[in-house]
Amino acid sequence: MAIPEKPNSCVSCGASTISLRETHDLYTLYECAVCDLQFWWPFKNPGNVFYEKDNKESIARNENPLSMPLLPTQRHFLREQPKRGGMLLDLGMGSGRFIAEAKKLGYTVSGCDFDKNAVETAKTYYGLPDVHALSVEEYVTSFPDRKFDIITMFEILEHLDGFDAIPKITSLMKPDGLLVVSTPWRGRWSGFFSGDHPPEHLTRWSDKAIRIFFETRGFRILTLRHMPAAPDYFSRLLMRFPEWTHGWLSFGLSKKLKRKETSNAATRGSGTPKKASVRNRIIRALSTAKLYGFFFIPTVILYGYLWATGGRHATGFYISMEKI
Numbered sequence: 001m002a003i004p005e006k007p008n009s010c011v012s013c014g015a016s017t018i019s020l021r022e023t024h025d026l027y028t029l030y031e032c033a034v035c036d037l038q039f040w041w042p043f044k045n046p047g048n049v050f051y052e053k054d055n056k057e058s059i060a061r062n063e064n065p066l067s068m069p070l071l072p073t074q075r076h077f078l079r080e081q082p083k084r085g086g087m088l089l090d091l092g093m094g095s096g097r098f099i100a101e102a103k104k105l106g107y108t109v110s111g112c113d114f115d116k117n118a119v120e121t122a123k124t125y126y127g128l129p130d131v132h133a134l135s136v137e138e139y140v141t142s143f144p145d146r147k148f149d150i151i152t153m154f155e156i157l158e159h160l161d162g163f164d165a166i167p168k169i170t171s172l173m174k175p176d177g178l179l180v181v182s183t184p185w186r187g188r189w190s191g192f193f194s195g196d197h198p199p200e201h202l203t204r205w206s207d208k209a210i211r212i213f214f215e216t217r218g219f220r221i222l223t224l225r226h227m228p229a230a231p232d233y234f235s236r237l238l239m240r241f242p243e244w245t246h247g248w249l250s251f252g253l254s255k256k257l258k259r260k261e262t263s264n265a266a267t268r269g270s271g272t273p274k275k276a277s278v279r280n281r282i283i284r285a286l287s288t289a290k291l292y293g294f295f296f297i298p299t300v301i302l303y304g305y306l307w308a309t310g311g312r313h314a315t316g317f318y319i320s321m322e323k324i
């Protein structure tokens with residue numbers, strides 16, 4: 001079915017009171033006056049093939065799972081260990097790094113992702129048996145009798161182009177089960193991220209939007225936490241400096257190298273990572289030394305400020321819910 005040029009109503013609550021906020025490439029951002037959700041139009045996820053073949057981050061993650069660090073919200077979970085030792089399902093697990101860590105802590109884990117290469121990596125790299133190449137919706141319909149103590153969904157919500165599966169998640173939860181969700185906060189300082197756009201991210205969330213969304217889909221919110229700038233943002237900020245200084249001092253060598261590696265990875269598909277040549281490793285080391293040499297102190301100052309004002313400069317939400 002062809003997608004209309006403009007939406008008639010909010011993609012979440014159906015209200016017709018929506019207003020245009022901004023545009024990005026061929027996409028337009030709308031905000032709903034009733035449920036406060038912001039959504040991009042066309043509201044369409046690019047699909048599993050995009051994540052398997054065209055998305056730089058997922059290709060890198062599938063090639064070398066350890067290249068993708070655990071998210072701050074995942075580390076928060078692993079520190080708190082809610083429902084310790086219980087049955088855990090991770091929806092949109094990527095290549096399974098988080099559930100591999102959770103398994104070490106004693107959880108019985110299951111997971112799904114619609115990226116087939118990621119699921120293959122979870123099986124071969126982490127030896128996780130109960131992982132499936134299914135979307136959230138497909139998992140819910142494939143295993144209707146399963147019941148979990150805890151279901152997690154880290155940084156998935158903003159990728160979804162439909163919410164029919166969300167209320168169905170309650171049927172996979174034990175009566176006292178928990179749903180833990182993380183997603184970017186749209187009020188955060190934009191310096192933290194450069195990629196909060198379609199086609200990957202299709203929605204932007206506020207406190208109000210989160211509350212209305214889940215409370216009208218069968219959940220009671222127990223905690224809605226604003227995540228402060230985590231240590232990983234230090235390196236993210238550091239990496240932004242060359243861009244902010246408009247490539248000042250850049251010879252373009254490491255960029256060229258990165259482009260070449262990405263295109264190699266794309267043609268090679270999933271598999272074992274190829275060893276970098278000595279020359280490439282030297283270029284990379286020099287480029288890292290340059291980055292730290294010039295931008296370390298400015299980053300310390302900026303990071304210190306953002307960390308100290310953590311509440312105002314939160315990066316995302318960590319939401320814990322039970323079913324009603």
Ligand SMILES: [Zn+2]
Nearest residue numbers: 010013032035
């Ligand atoms: Zn709405």
